[in-house]
Amino acid sequence: MTTSSSEQDLVDAFRSAFGHAPDGVWMAPGRVNLIGEHTDYNEGFVLPFAIDLRARVAVKALPGTRTVRLVSAQGSAEVQEFSLGAIEPRGDYGWSTYPLGVAWALEQHGIAVPGFELYLDSTVPLGSGLSSSHAIECATITALAELSGATLSPQELVLLTQKGENDFVGAPTGILDQSASLRGERGHAVFLDCRDQHVELIPFDAKADGLVMLVIDTRVAHSHSDGGYASRRAACEAGAAALGVPALRDLGVDDLPRAQALLDDITFRRVRHVVTEDARVLETVATLTSAGAAAIGGLLDASHVSMRDDFEISCPELDLAVSAAREAGAIGARMTGGGFGGSAIALTPRALESEVRTAVLDAFREAGFTEPHLFTVTPAEGARRLA
Numbered sequence: 001m002t003t004s005s006s007e008q009d010l011v012d013a014f015r016s017a018f019g020h021a022p023d024g025v026w027m028a029p030g031r032v033n034l035i036g037e038h039t040d041y042n043e044g045f046v047l048p049f050a051i052d053l054r055a056r057v058a059v060k061a062l063p064g065t066r067t068v069r070l071v072s073a074q075g076s077a078e079v080q081e082f083s084l085g086a087i088e089p090r091g092d093y094g095w096s097t098y099p100l101g102v103a104w105a106l107e108q109h110g111i112a113v114p115g116f117e118l119y120l121d122s123t124v125p126l127g128s129g130l131s132s133s134h135a136i137e138c139a140t141i142t143a144l145a146e147l148s149g150a151t152l153s154p155q156e157l158v159l160l161t162q163k164g165e166n167d168f169v170g171a172p173t174g175i176l177d178q179s180a181s182l183r184g185e186r187g188h189a190v191f192l193d194c195r196d197q198h199v200e201l202i203p204f205d206a207k208a209d210g211l212v213m214l215v216i217d218t219r220v221a222h223s224h225s226d227g228g229y230a231s232r233r234a235a236c237e238a239g240a241a242a243l244g245v246p247a248l249r250d251l252g253v254d255d256l257p258r259a260q261a262l263l264d265d266i267t268f269r270r271v272r273h274v275v276t277e278d279a280r281v282l283e284t285v286a287t288l289t290s291a292g293a294a295a296i297g298g299l300l301d302a303s304h305v306s307m308r309d310d311f312e313i314s315c316p317e318l319d320l321a322v323s324a325a326r327e328a329g330a331i332g333a334r335m336t337g338g339g340f341g342g343s344a345i346a347l348t349p350r351a352l353e354s355e356v357r358t359a360v361l362d363a364f365r366e367a368g369f370t371e372p373h374l375f376t377v378t379p380a381e382g383a384r385r386l387a
């Protein structure tokens, strides 16, 4: 194994945890979803990008064994030990659930996964709504697929990661996050049709337009395994069934009057969010292509309003982050990810970045909220082997 100096730190940490060198180092990034929220499990459109924060894993296969040993630089130095033959879906394994979940999903797919040792170091803030768990899962599945000798397409890796998340972790999520993490490319957003996994890479270069993508991590914890996410998904499925379509993707804005006449108010508003959000994704792709990033602010704003009022997945901290950023000069802002906490994004002229940061921090202080974390992100490369 050849290691660049930037990966040597992880190799050294692996060696001090396990007493020998790893077979390699792999990484997968977190993501920001530019637009297209809760459309993935409705077989619709999403437009995320992989970010320059990532999980790296140093891994060594232990052929002929079923033993898994895991250490995280973000946890205690203690080695967590498991047997692949004894792990159970929805077990309480802390962060180890994520690597174990994808190992389990590979085995369910008929791939013989060897025992392994893994050292994790991630810069994706945990619980920030930037897909910290998917970054771990995608880095691990990329490593384990290679070490198992399996040849899997990106689409298969996406579905196996989703299986680990749905059936082992117990979160009924779609394919947005792992698609961004596994299929992202530097300088591009990933325009994904979630019905057939067709991907088109859309150049997204905020910097070229004098903009930065500011992330406001509200530090409000959220979980996709609790009831809020699942109840939104159930409402969408009930709406599609009542309207006689396989998925909400099959409706357009012209169908909304009929939906309103047939559905109860809450189900109708859930449906309206998804249908209009799909339309906003398509419009964002067209606008980015024809006019550039500076022209998409209104679409980001409209997406946030729809999530706040129709899908009801925002929270006071996310709403304040969005309104304070907009008032201080961001050209568009919205919560990103599953909601109920996590992060907002604010597309901001570079010249106003400092004003926007100050305005958000002041607003949170005045409201008595926990101080948010603010940082910028750029579209980065997807999962791969580093060393």
Ligand code: GAF
Pocket: 033, 036, 037, 038, 039, 040, 041, 173, 174, 175, 176, 177, 224, 337, 338, 339
């Ligand atoms: C979470 C889920 F993991 C995604 O699948 C997606 O549904 C998203 O919430 C909402 O767009 O990140």
